[in-house]
Amino acid sequence: DDSKLEQLKAQGFARIAIANEPPFTAVGADGKVSGAAPDVAREVFKRLGVADVVASISEYGAMIPGLQAGRHDAVTAGLFMKPERCAAVAYSEPVLCDAEAFLLKKGNPKGFQSYADIAKDPSGTIGAPGGGTEEKLALEAGVPRDRVIVVPDGQSGLKMLQDGRIDAYSLPVLSINDLVKKANDPSLEVVAPVVGAPVYCDGAAFKKGDEALRDAFDVELAKLKESGEFAKIIEPYGFSAKAAMSTTREKLCAAK
Amino acid sequence: MSQPIIKIDGITKSFGSFKVLDGLSLEVKPAEKLALIGPSGSGKTTILRILMTLESIDGGHIQIDGEHLYHMERNGQLLPADERHLARMRQKIGMVFQLFNLFPHKSVIENVTLAPMLTKGVKKADAEKRAMELLDMVGMADKAKSMPAQLSGGQKQRVAIARALALSPKIMLFDEVTSALDPELVEEVLNVMRKLAAETDMTMLLVTHEMGFAHDFADRVLFFDRGKIVEEGKPDDIFRHPKQERTQAFLRKIIAAGHRV
Amino acid sequence: MSQPIIKIDGITKSFGSFKVLDGLSLEVKPAEKLALIGPSGSGKTTILRILMTLESIDGGHIQIDGEHLYHMERNGQLLPADERHLARMRQKIGMVFQLFNLFPHKSVIENVTLAPMLTKGVKKADAEKRAMELLDMVGMADKAKSMPAQLSGGQKQRVAIARALALSPKIMLFDEVTSALDPELVEEVLNVMRKLAAETDMTMLLVTHEMGFAHDFADRVLFFDRGKIVEEGKPDDIFRHPKQERTQAFLRKIIAAGHRV
Amino acid sequence: MEWDWDFVWQIMPTLIQGVKITILATLLGSVLAAVVGLGIALARRSPNKLLSRPVGFLAEFIRGTPLLVQLYFIFYVLPDIGITLSPMVAGVIGLGLHYGTYTAEVYRAGIDNVPRGQWEAAKACNLSARQTWTQIILPQALPPMIPALANYFIAMFKETPLLSAITVLELMNQAKSVANSSYRYVEPITMVGVFFLVISLISVFALRWLERRYGRIG
Amino acid sequence: MIDWSGYLGLILQGAVVTVELTVMGSALALVMAFAAGLGRLSRFWAVRALATTYIEFFRGTSIFVQLFWAYFVLPFMGITLTPLQAGVLALGLNVGAYGAEVVRGAVQSIGREQYEACVALNLGRWQAMRHVILPQAFLLMLPTFGNNAIELLKATAVVSLISLTDMTFQAQVVRAQTGNTLVPFTTILILYFAIACVISYGMRALERRMARGLDGVRS
Ligand SMILES: Nc1ncnc2c1ncn2[C@@H]1O[C@H](COP(=O)(O)OP(=O)(O)OP(=O)(O)O)[C@@H](O)[C@H]1O
Ligand SMILES: Nc1ncnc2c1ncn2[C@@H]1O[C@H](COP(=O)(O)OP(=O)(O)OP(=O)(O)O)[C@@H](O)[C@H]1O
Ligand SMILES: [Mg+2]
Numbered sequence A: 001d002d003s004k005l006e007q008l009k010a011q012g013f014a015r016i017a018i019a020n021e022p023p024f025t026a027v028g029a030d031g032k033v034s035g036a037a038p039d040v041a042r043e044v045f046k047r048l049g050v051a052d053v054v055a056s057i058s059e060y061g062a063m064i065p066g067l068q069a070g071r072h073d074a075v076t077a078g079l080f081m082k083p084e085r086c087a088a089v090a091y092s093e094p095v096l097c098d099a100e101a102f103l104l105k106k107g108n109p110k111g112f113q114s115y116a117d118i119a120k121d122p123s124g125t126i127g128a129p130g131g132g133t134e135e136k137l138a139l140e141a142g143v144p145r146d147r148v149i150v151v152p153d154g155q156s157g158l159k160m161l162q163d164g165r166i167d168a169y170s171l172p173v174l175s176i177n178d179l180v181k182k183a184n185d186p187s188l189e190v191v192a193p194v195v196g197a198p199v200y201c202d203g204a205a206f207k208k209g210d211e212a213l214r215d216a217f218d219v220e221l222a223k224l225k226e227s228g229e230f231a232k233i234i235e236p237y238g239f240s241a242k243a244a245m246s247t248t249r250e251k252l253c254a255a256k
Numbered sequence B, C: 001m002s003q004p005i006i007k008i009d010g011i012t013k014s015f016g017s018f019k020v021l022d023g024l025s026l027e028v029k030p031a032e033k034l035a036l037i038g039p040s041g042s043g044k045t046t047i048l049r050i051l052m053t054l055e056s057i058d059g060g061h062i063q064i065d066g067e068h069l070y071h072m073e074r075n076g077q078l079l080p081a082d083e084r085h086l087a088r089m090r091q092k093i094g095m096v097f098q099l100f101n102l103f104p105h106k107s108v109i110e111n112v113t114l115a116p117m118l119t120k121g122v123k124k125a126d127a128e129k130r131a132m133e134l135l136d137m138v139g140m141a142d143k144a145k146s147m148p149a150q151l152s153g154g155q156k157q158r159v160a161i162a163r164a165l166a167l168s169p170k171i172m173l174f175d176e177v178t179s180a181l182d183p184e185l186v187e188e189v190l191n192v193m194r195k196l197a198a199e200t201d202m203t204m205l206l207v208t209h210e211m212g213f214a215h216d217f218a219d220r221v222l223f224f225d226r227g228k229i230v231e232e233g234k235p236d237d238i239f240r241h242p243k244q245e246r247t248q249a250f251l252r253k254i255i256a257a258g259h260r261v
Numbered sequence D: 001m002e003w004d005w006d007f008v009w010q011i012m013p014t015l016i017q018g019v020k021i022t023i024l025a026t027l028l029g030s031v032l033a034a035v036v037g038l039g040i041a042l043a044r045r046s047p048n049k050l051l052s053r054p055v056g057f058l059a060e061f062i063r064g065t066p067l068l069v070q071l072y073f074i075f076y077v078l079p080d081i082g083i084t085l086s087p088m089v090a091g092v093i094g095l096g097l098h099y100g101t102y103t104a105e106v107y108r109a110g111i112d113n114v115p116r117g118q119w120e121a122a123k124a125c126n127l128s129a130r131q132t133w134t135q136i137i138l139p140q141a142l143p144p145m146i147p148a149l150a151n152y153f154i155a156m157f158k159e160t161p162l163l164s165a166i167t168v169l170e171l172m173n174q175a176k177s178v179a180n181s182s183y184r185y186v187e188p189i190t191m192v193g194v195f196f197l198v199i200s201l202i203s204v205f206a207l208r209w210l211e212r213r214y215g216r217i218g
Numbered sequence E: 001m002i003d004w005s006g007y008l009g010l011i012l013q014g015a016v017v018t019v020e021l022t023v024m025g026s027a028l029a030l031v032m033a034f035a036a037g038l039g040r041l042s043r044f045w046a047v048r049a050l051a052t053t054y055i056e057f058f059r060g061t062s063i064f065v066q067l068f069w070a071y072f073v074l075p076f077m078g079i080t081l082t083p084l085q086a087g088v089l090a091l092g093l094n095v096g097a098y099g100a101e102v103v104r105g106a107v108q109s110i111g112r113e114q115y116e117a118c119v120a121l122n123l124g125r126w127q128a129m130r131h132v133i134l135p136q137a138f139l140l141m142l143p144t145f146g147n148n149a150i151e152l153l154k155a156t157a158v159v160s161l162i163s164l165t166d167m168t169f170q171a172q173v174v175r176a177q178t179g180n181t182l183v184p185f186t187t188i189l190i191l192y193f194a195i196a197c198v199i200s201y202g203m204r205a206l207e208r209r210m211a212r213g214l215d216g217v218r219s
């Protein structure tokens, strides 16, 4: 049923959760929210007849509970599709794709190219956002829990690397690039993409049970992609429209 | 002989395992002025507090003005008194404390008018008129607007007396009302009490260590020791010719300590 | 005439803008027993506290035993005393307080031995021997092991006296040492002090409201009012034939309040 | 959302790991707070205004600003001036400094609560300043402080989740991590609540005992 | 070049949220403190038990857990609050539990003789509480209430957990957007301290006003 969509139309806005992580999202000095994810969501919702989106910045950890508790109508935050997540929420078709990267000290002194390299080095530590894809990849590659440092946000990760508290900091490529650009620090180096790590794509995530809304979203998203508008929105932020269009939710959710 | 206004009949009272009052009986006639004297810890304060219902009793009976204090008659049966009964009985009794116990956040006149307004529904104007009369009587009319903290001990105690009188009780209880005062301030309070004793027909029970004042004030003096009345009689008899050995010893000590009798 | 042991010369003392002592002078002879009486707030306690160096003075001089108390002579100049000088001078003076001020975490005998052991380096065994003599004198030897909280007020005060005596001061100061006690306990403390007065040649200054005791105890009585000595003389003269109007008024009030003179 | 007991048992070992870190941080923080508090209390009593004023201001400042922000400062800003601390050390220092400003008040109250007569009696007994402190004042002031101090240590215990902001893997952080990778939130967070409640209730009983044993101050 | 004035504006917006939370949370805390504090002194066993449970529960669990519950778990029970409401609820209930002990302590510290004077004047229980005990006890509570309000202010920093754009959260945003740590955090430290100073100054002024002519109450 489309009651959810009708309801959003009636109230004139949709509530979306976004992350505090450029370039997925950006907050201007005037407080205006932009960035690749919210811009796409805003456009699609507009075409659906929902005049506006109200974005609230949220911790990664709070996004899915917030969705389940009915606090947001959608999450558009670079929450990459993975089988477990596909089970917890209803994803749209892919929107933003990115690979994983490492931020390291200049010259990559420990020679880390993959999560497995870090697992092999008994003193190697890696920083990653709590509950994020990178943490999971590191743990799955065999890095023990006490060498995976849960870092609250990108700037903290950057700082910890600069201060020598961690050996590598892992985020999606574009996030790392944005960090490096802002830090403007010649003593850093980026490894991108991380060897053996898959390319991930996110989608707009909806609450289980809101599949009708999700389907309507997909229809408009597909039109947007076709018209070339989609590329116009996300490419200035560094994302590749082709990557998103060359894969599907079905594949990503099935991937092991 | 008229009916006693207070009739205490075999009351007992213990704190924990310590028996403070042990089968005490006493009758007080209307308008009688009684002084209770005796060594520290003998139970004088306890008696007054029981009459004021600040302590309960373990056994025995008390009648005030012909009515039970701690019991109510219902269909010919004696039941323990409920809060309503106690509140009604308390109207007959007022008490003045050693440490005044004024309400420090209320002005002098508010201290005096508070209870009549709250418990008897007296109108503010009427309560204040009566309060001013009482304050005038205790010589405190000019301090009506002051706060208690601005008064000397003797002044506080005179306000406390006025406050107790504002409810027009038939019985007034005084517990060492001067013993927390500087010696020079004692007299002003005693003067008020002398006047009160002379001008009203209230029944008064007074606990004191001021033997001189007890002598002048009381119609009858009770000497307490260990929760019992050891000796009683007219002031002259008790102070000049005590019969009991314990009374004699007590008075000797007091005199030695520099108090006039 | 022997040299005065205390020589107070024109001292002044203010609390804020309130002048408590205003150019007070006084000489006390060795072994003299002095009673200081007077209305509340007249500065009696302040004098004792100044002698004990618990308060400082604003102006004037005090000499104890021929030495300056608040000043030191250095190369013929008078400088303000430093802590070392004060500590040395304090050895000559002991004080007993109205509220005893025993150390509650120390037993009776520890209260008495503490200061001699710490300040004079007396050995424990010697200090305890002397302490037992003193406790015996004040009638507290059997309570040597008790804690202060287990004692009555009168007992506490007797221990406090023993504690002050343990340092063998030449001058003892007593500030209303009985006024916090129950009337019956007053006598036991006064008895100790009578004994002390009779048996030692310590100089003693006593602030009291017990006129009877002041009369018996003192060689000389000083009547204070508003920071000045208004009248002084032999006890009989002061109490029976006061010359000054203020002294007469004060004594009248005290007598009226039931105190024996 | 259903409550899943199997899941609870599954995450229990991880949570217990977190509890250990939480307790360790609390204990170390308590020791530091006790010492720092005494230092602040003594410095504020000092007649030297150049010492007492700045220390007083600093203590007020620390007490008036959130521990979370202070932790960020210690962990992320101090390295700029060359002080790089491990997360646990930074956390313990943050807790110790923050709660030291509270314990300082306890010390002050405890010392003020010794009656003035005791200072005067000590003087009349001619004791030196040092003897007065060690023999008379502190023996009387310290025991009544113990319950109040213990109270703050319980409060500190409940603030340890803040350490997750500086990457200490304490209880709350472990729970969030578990929750994020399993997308089940109610169980881990509720279990954290249960852990806190159980430990707090035990501490409250211990505290009552301390209060009975040592009395209490204002 | 970073547009600092714009980003400082963002932080100030966060400060408004922080102040809102503090004011509303304090109001709720005050109500709860009196309800539960007097509840613990009730004659009725059930009321006492209820008040004690509330107090021990909210003092015993951590504010983090309470926030999380108010925001994420209550909706499953059919109660959906806005972030601000959830924040106010959790902060108010938490600090109210501490305040309840202050109320109880202050009421109990009013000397027994004041209650006795009320009995001797035949005032009812509620009359005595209302006219004699509470006015005196309130003065004793004020300083601690001031401290509690500052504790509440500081606790608002943790509401970022539930996506409330308070001052600390905005500082995090600014930090992510600008890559600068020192400026946003120094700014909010100063702002927090300024708000705390306003609170304690206000409380002291109130206390002075209420204590006028009343040395007897505060000994
Ligand atoms: N609430 C109480 N709990 C326990 N014991 C009490 C209590 N009130 C009084 N007592 C004890 O009861 C005894 C009698 O006390 P009461 O106050 O009646 O004596 P009193 O004759 O008034 O003495 P005083 O002259 O010292 O005022 C004393 O031993 C006292 O310690
Ligand atoms: N520390 C102080 N600060 C301010 N004023 C003080 C202080 N100590 C004493 N005073 C004031 O100095 C005056 C004299 O006080 P003092 O204690 O010497 O009087 P007193 O003669 O001993 O009186 P009492 O008989 O009441 O003990 C009083 O008015 C008192 O209020
Ligand atoms: Mg009594």
Ligand SMILES: [Mg+2]
Binding pocket: C044, C045, C046, C176, C207
């Ligand atoms: Mg005095």
